[in-house]
Amino acid sequence: xxxxxxxxxxxxxxxxxxxxxxxxxxxFIAALIRPLVWLLVFAAGFRSVLGISIIPPYETYISYxxxxxxxxxxxxxxxxxxxxxxxxxxxxxxxxMRTLLVSPLPRWYLLVCKLLAGxxxxxxxxxxxxxxxxxxGISMTPMGYVYxxxxxLACGLMLGAFAMLLSSLIKQLENFxxxxxxxxxxxxxxxxxxxxxxxxxxxxxxxxxxxxLNPFTYVVELTxxxxxxxxxxEACIYTLIALTVFLGAAIYAYDPARGMMHRxxxxxx
Amino acid sequence: MSQDGLxxxxxxxxxxxxxxxxxxxxxxxxxxxxxxxxLGPNGAGKTTFFSLVTRLYISALGEIHVNGANLRDAxxxxxxxxGIVFQQPTLDLDLNVRQNLLYxxxxxxxxxxxxxxxxxxxxxxLGMLERQAEKVRQLNGGHRRRVEIARAxxxxxxxxxxxxxxxxxxxxxxxxxxEHVHRMxxxxxxxxxxxxxxxxxxxxxxSVIVLHQGRVCADGSVAQVIAQTGAENIAAAFERIxxxxxx
Numbered sequence: 001x002x003x004x005x006x007x008x009x010x011x012x013x014x015x016x017x018x019x020x021x022x023x024x025x026x027x028f029i030a031a032l033i034r035p036l037v038w039l040l041v042f043a044a045g046f047r048s049v050l051g052i053s054i055i056p057p058y059e060t061y062i063s064y065x066x067x068x069x070x071x072x073x074x075x076x077x078x079x080x081x082x083x084x085x086x087x088x089x090x091x092x093x094x095x096x097m098r099t100l101l102v103s104p105l106p107r108w109y110l111l112v113c114k115l116l117a118g119x120x121x122x123x124x125x126x127x128x129x130x131x132x133x134x135x136x137g138i139s140m141t142p143m144g145y146v147y148x149x150x151x152x153l154a155c156g157l158m159l160g161a162f163a164m165l166l167s168s169l170i171k172q173l174e175n176f177x178x179x180x181x182x183x184x185x186x187x188x189x190x191x192x193x194x195x196x197x198x199x200x201x202x203x204x205x206x207x208x209x210x211x212x213l214n215p216f217t218y219v220v221e222l223t224x225x226x227x228x229x230x231x232x233x234e235a236c237i238y239t240l241i242a243l244t245v246f247l248g249a250a251i252y253a254y255d256p257a258r259g260m261m262h263r264x265x266x267x268x269x
Numbered sequence: 270m271s272q273d274g275l276x277x278x279x280x281x282x283x284x285x286x287x288x289x290x291x292x293x294x295x296x297x298x299x300x301x302x303x304x305x306x307x308l309g310p311n312g313a314g315k316t317t318f319f320s321l322v323t324r325l326y327i328s329a330l331g332e333i334h335v336n337g338a339n340l341r342d343a344x345x346x347x348x349x350x351x352g353i354v355f356q357q358p359t360l361d362l363d364l365n366v367r368q369n370l371l372y373x374x375x376x377x378x379x380x381x382x383x384x385x386x387x388x389x390x391x392x393x394x395l396g397m398l399e400r401q402a403e404k405v406r407q408l409n410g411g412h413r414r415r416v417e418i419a420r421a422x423x424x425x426x427x428x429x430x431x432x433x434x435x436x437x438x439x440x441x442x443x444x445x446x447x448e449h450v451h452r453m454x455x456x457x458x459x460x461x462x463x464x465x466x467x468x469x470x471x472x473x474x475x476s477v478i479v480l481h482q483g484r485v486c487a488d489g490s491v492a493q494v495i496a497q498t499g500a501e502n503i504a505a506a507f508e509r510i511x512x513x514x515x516x
Contacts, residue, residue, distance in 0.1 A: 016361070
């Protein structure tokens with residue numbers, strides 16, 4: 001693989017995904033409306049119900065709106081990962097995925113490019129969301145937004161790789177809706193996105209243990225700490241391990257020699 | 270070992286879907302500048318063959334060489350020398366013609382200025398230059414196919430593979446595309462492998478491989494295949510070969 005070829009390919013995929021995103025205006029609006037409804041409606045309603053004690057990285061009492069911002073950032077990236085996955089299933093059904101897969105570059109590299117492009121789109125969405133949130137008085141320090149960037153990259157890649165793995169397992173586009181319900185909502189609710197885990201532990205030790213194993217919890221915590229210019233090593237390590245596992249499995253699944261692609265796409269003759 | 274002058278060599282290729290044999294000991298070659306028709310009824314194994322030769326599937330049985338490069342040992346050089354038009358449309362409907370072609374050029378590592386030159390050349394050749402700013406969604410089936418052919422030729426491959434490229438097109442569009450690709454093989458010395466089940470897409474000077482139930486039943490010039498079966502024309506020869514296999 002020649003570096004210049006690899007670079008041009010990455011730029012080409014980034015440009016294509018960006019153009020597709022720009023053309024799908026509804027997708028962008030939906031990506032912003034969803035977390036904003038949670039932030040401006042749900043959080044306002046729950047403010048009085050859920051008390052948040054002082055837990056790291058917070059050094060003082062915070063409002064519930066501030067608490068759920070990292071979870072909503074994770075939600076944007078999770079939905080975007082799933083959307084990218086959806087487009088891969090669609091591409092595969094419609095045939096345009098073949099254009100990518102028959103390119104003269106290693107399959108793993110093409111999938112990583114696709115992941116990077118999806119993550120780039122999710123980062124644009126997150127910053128647009130934070131901009132609107134700041135207009136409603138929910139803002140971080142300027143450096144918090146800068147520290148957030150590497151965290152978004154790691155989290156976006158991990159969630160994208162997870163979604164890519166799922167896409168390799170889905171036979172038809174119609175099945176994707178079910179997967180969304182069985183994956184996104186459990187992942188979101190069984191994490192520290194909406195409530196601190198110590199609160200979950202008070203209710204159920206089992207649920208607490210499940211939440212502690214959920215990679216999305218670590219996405220939320222890595223993001224939460226980054227917004228306060230702090231580094232959560234445990235969350236970072238866990239996220240990177242999850243990224244490695246999901247990406248490895250996705251590359252395996254899309255490998256024409258070993259994976260499931262030929263069984264999933266078999267048809268016609 | 271691959272031979273000089275051959276753009277595609279397939280030897281002993283086999284593939285199964287579970288217990289079902291899709292391809293069985295398929296061997297043939299396509300020379301540079303040759304127009305070879307892979308003729309077979311639906312379900313013969315044509316699309317499976319295209320999936321193997323483009324490395325969407327991999328088979329442990331048999332060898333495929335593209336312009337001398339072994340697809341198993343050196344897949345990237347082999348893929349770089351192929352232009353592919355799949356049976357299913359593979360253009361991005363929401364992007365315009367030029368954006369679709371630039372995307373393909375980027376995947377092949379082409380410099381943007383060179384890609385734009387090539388896009389102009391190929392779209393001009395196919396009579397689509399003035400449509401380059403239109404979204405693919407706005408084009409009819411025949412024009413979309415032309416764009417796909419232009420895209421497959423952008424990186425100047427040695428071998429062009431077309432899997433039933435006229436499926437779903439009206440008669441004038443079909444005729445246009447069939448004639449254009451034949452002309453291209455003659456004028457540009459590109460090897461063409463064209464799969465179809467439609468007899469009227471075969472010209473007298475073509476070579477034909479008849480594939481049925483995953484096996485090569487005949488391989489030679491149109492005249493040779495007709496002579497081999499004792500039929501009056503290629504349509505009758507094809508019917509006879511398929512009928513013999515089924516009886």
